[in-house]
Amino acid sequence: MYQKPKGTRDYYPEEKEVFNRIADSFRQSAKKYGFREVEAPAIETMDLLTAKQGDEIKSQIFILEKKGDEEFGLRPDITVPVTRMFIQKQFELPRPVKWFYITRMWRYERPQQGRLREFYQFGTEIYGPATPEADAEMISLAIDSLCSLGLKKKDFVVKINNRVLLQSLIEGIGIEKSSMDNVFRIIDKKAKISVEEFDIELGKIIDPAKIKEIKGILAIRSLSKIKKDTPGLENLQKVMDALKARKDFIELDLSTARGLAYYTGTVFEIFDRKGEFRSIAGGGRYDGLVQLLGSQKTPACGFGLGFATLTLLLEEKKLLPKINLGVEYYVAPASEKAIKKAAEIAEKLRKKGSVEIDLMDRGLGKQLDYANKTGAKNVVIIGDDELKKKIVKIKDMKTGREKKVSLSKFLKQ
RNA sequence: GCGGCAAUAGUAUAGCGGUAGUAUGGGGGACUGUGGAUCCCCAGGUCUGGGUUCAACUCCCAGUUGCCGCCCCA
Numbered sequence: 073m074y075q076k077p078k079g080t081r082d083y084y085p086e087e088k089e090v091f092n093r094i095a096d097s098f099r100q101s102a103k104k105y106g107f108r109e110v111e112a113p114a115i116e117t118m119d120l121l122t123a124k125q126g127d128e129i130k131s132q133i134f135i136l137e138k139k140g141d142e143e144f145g146l147r148p149d150i151t152v153p154v155t156r157m158f159i160q161k162q163f164e165l166p167r168p169v170k171w172f173y174i175t176r177m178w179r180y181e182r183p184q185q186g187r188l189r190e191f192y193q194f195g196t197e198i199y200g201p202a203t204p205e206a207d208a209e210m211i212s213l214a215i216d217s218l219c220s221l222g223l224k225k226k227d228f229v230v231k232i233n234n235r236v237l238l239q240s241l242i243e244g245i246g247i248e249k250s251s252m253d254n255v256f257r258i259i260d261k262k263a264k265i266s267v268e269e270f271d272i273e274l275g276k277i278i279d280p281a282k283i284k285e286i287k288g289i290l291a292i293r294s295l296s297k298i299k300k301d302t303p304g305l306e307n308l309q310k311v312m313d314a315l316k317a318r319k320d321f322i323e324l325d326l327s328t329a330r331g332l333a334y335y336t337g338t339v340f341e342i343f344d345r346k347g348e349f350r351s352i353a354g355g356g357r358y359d360g361l362v363q364l365l366g367s368q369k370t371p372a373c374g375f376g377l378g379f380a381t382l383t384l385l386l387e388e389k390k391l392l393p394k395i396n397l398g399v400e401y402y403v404a405p406a407s408e409k410a411i412k413k414a415a416e417i418a419e420k421l422r423k424k425g426s427v428e429i430d431l432m433d434r435g436l437g438k439q440l441d442y443a444n445k446t447g448a449k450n451v452v453i454i455g456d457d458e459l460k461k462k463i464v465k466i467k468d469m470k471t472g473r474e475k476k477v478s479l480s481k482f483l484k485q
Numbered sequence: 486g487c488g489g490c491a492a493u494a495g496u497a498u499a500g501c502g503g504u505a506g507u508a509u510g511g512g513g514g515a516c517u518g519u520g521g522a523u524c525c526c527c528a529g530g531u532c533u534g535g536g537u538u539c540a541a542c543u544c545c546c547a548g549u550u551g552c553c554g555c556c557c558c559a
Contacts, residue, residue, distance in 0.1 A: 075532085075550060129559055131486085149559055182486085184553065257557095333559055350558090406518045438513090440520035455518055469520075 079181075079189025086395045091192070093393040094221065094379070094386075095174045098194040101217040102172040105209060107196055110171045112153035114178075115144040120156055123365055124334060132179045146178040151197060151358075151374060152365070158199050159367045167200030186350045186381035195355070195376035199362070202371035204307055207338040207357055208314035214342060214353050214375050215321050218382075222391040228352060231325035232312065232340040235356075237304030238289075238326055244302075245285045251277050255286075260329040262290065263347070290327045304337070311338055334358045338373065344385050352385060353377035398447025399426040404439040406455030414454050417464065420483050421452075444469060452482075 076082060083091060099109065115136060122130050134146040147153050150173055158169060174194045183189060196213060198206050211230060218228055235256075242255060258273045265273070274283050292298060295309050308324075315322055330339045339356035343349070355375025362370040386392045401421050405414035418429040428448065430439050436453070443451045453465040453474075464482055467474045 078550065124559060128557055132557080132559090151559075179558080181557075182555090183551085184555095187558080331558065335559095354558095404519090432512095434513095436518050437516095437520070442520085444520040451520085453519075457518080465519090467519075472520085474519085 077189070079183035081188060081190075085397055089395045089397060090393055091379070093395075094382070095192075095194070097220050098172075098174055098217050098377075101213060101220050102194075102196065104216070105170070105213050107170045107172040107213070110154060110157065110173055111175055112147065112150055112157060112173070114146055114176075116147050116153050116156070118143045118145050120152060120365070121145050121147065124152065124361075132181050134178050134180050148179045149177055149376070150175065150193065150195065151361070151376070154197050155199075155361055155365055155372070158197070158370075158372075159362060159365060162199070162367065162370070165199075168206065169199040170196070171198075172196040186378070186384055188380055192379040193376045194379070195374060197372060197374035199370055199372045202359065204310035204338075205314050206371075207311045207373055210355060210373055210375055211311075211315060211322075211340055212318060214340075214355070214377060215318050217377065218342070218352070221382075221386060223385070223389065225320045226345060227385070227389055228321070228342055228344055230318075230322045230340055230342050231328045232308070232322055232338070233324070233326055233328040234304040234308040234311075234338050235329065235335055236337055237298070237302060237308055238329060240303045241289045241298070241326070242286065245282055245289070247278055247282060256329040257331055259286070259290065259327050260331055262327045292326055293324055295324060307337060330354060330356060334361050334364070336360050340375070342377075344388075348388075349381045349384050352381050396447045398443075398449055399428045400448075401425065401427045401450050401452055402439070402443040402446075402448035403427060403429045403452045403454070404436055404443070405430060406436045406453055406458075409456055410454045410459055413459060414452075417452060417454065417479075417483065440467075 102109070118133070118135065121133055129148070133148050136144045136146070154171060154173065158165070158171075162169075172195065174192065176190055176192045178190050180189065181187070194217065196210055198210060211232070215230060238256070238259075239252060242252065243249070247255060254277050255274070258270065258277075261273075262270055271280070271283055274280075274286065278286075295305060295312070298305055312319075312322065312324070328339055328341050330341065333339075333356070335356040336359045337357035340354065341351045342353040343351055353375055355373065357371070357373040359369065359371045362368070362372060383392070401418075403414045403418045403421070405411045414429060418427045421427040428443075428446075432438075432442075434442070436455070440451060448469055451467040451469060453467060458464055458479075462479050463476050464479055465474050465476055466482070
């Protein structure tokens with residue numbers, strides 16, 4: 073028996089339908105805000121995929137065997153390919169450019185809870201506006217998207233921060249810029265590790281006497297506690313003001329830093345309230361990315377929302393869509409002679425809805441069994457008797473009740 | 486890249502150093518054109534490769550995959 077590749081998952085019909093329902097729901101939410109769906113190639117040149125540099129990143133790309141001079145890899149995220157798409161058409165696109173995607177990505181890494189090697193994300197990118205309203209809009213959309221699946225404010229929380237603000241505060245206590253990336257990385261992990269570990273990790277790169285001050289900063293729960301002219305403060309305040317209608321979902325959390333990412337301003341991450349799973353979604357402002365990819369500097373922001381963790385949460389909250397893949401009509405020929413007529417009936421019924429017909433040359437009992445197991449709503453029975461009388465029997469599979477209908481009348485309705 | 490636990494029909498589970506069972510699901514049949522019940526028949530399994538042994542599904546080692554964690558999470 074062949075096994076499926078490590079870290080992938082198969083979607084059998086019911087599972088695929090669950091996926092489709094969730095995807096459709098996201099699609100609708102995004103369209104309500106005027107976002108337009110895009111798709112990028114699964115493969116991109118290694119030049120593009122590694123443009124952001126970093127050895128870790130490169131080690132997580134599935135690199136395709138080199139043919140000639142061409143070197144491709146599977147995209148490990150889609151912000152970069154979509155940004156490439158933006159750059160190629162940027163001068164003809166009316167701004168703001170608001171795109172969304174529901175598609176898959178690949179990362180060569182160890183699978184664990186909520187993390188696969190091939191995975192789906194719903195996400196958005198906005199190119200053009202530098203306004204706090206743009207940040208607020210993408211966060212609103214993320215919240216609405218989750219709510220439209222039935223999740224409530226008691227189920228998830230949006231932790232929001234601003235990297236400029238965090239950096240000014242950290243610099244304000246005398247930490248050098250050179251160690252900022254590492255400090256950010258540890259700060260971002262704070263919720264996941266113990267106080268002792270946090271102290272040890274930070275102690276390795278900064279003066280241990282400063283750890284307490286950092287903790288003091290991270291404990292701030294309200295922007296009003298921060299000195300008025302601190303860079304980033306006003307911007308974050310405006311973003312949060314614009315999100316007032318959804319304030320029950322939002323928490324200021326200065327320890328949300330989002331690793332070494334390309335984020336330059338607002339950052340946010342969505343978690344389940346219990347903090348049981350890894351993050352459901354994350355995003356922020358990345359004003360430097362377009363320039364990094366070789367074009368003129370353009371403000372941009374976006375978020376990504378993974379299906380893996382989301383599914384875990386929906387499962388726990390019993391919010392996964394209930395699926396019935398049964399057809400509306402199963403047409404059951406009860407005799408050899410009726411097969412032709414049954415095919416005719418099926419063909420006509422298909423103009424209106426989903427119809428299945430016997431392909432296994434089985435007796436009526438087995439056919440009903442099959443119709444029952446696959447969730448068919450009605451069975452149309454046609455046999456010698458019905459042929460003679462020019463009728464069909466319609467059996468409601470839920471109630472078991474049968475009614476006789478004249479064939480011509482039935483096909484006309 | 487590192488570590489912990491696990492692996493028996495499609496699924497869920499027994500079992501034992503000596504020829505692998507049960508349930509469910511799948512196919513066929515009976516109940517004499519009618520499903521969800523009952524009964525009968527059929528197909529289907531010890532993850533892979535080594536080792537120990539007269540004999541390995543069972544014990545040992547390695548690999549693979551799964552679950553979980555670390556690293557990382559653009």
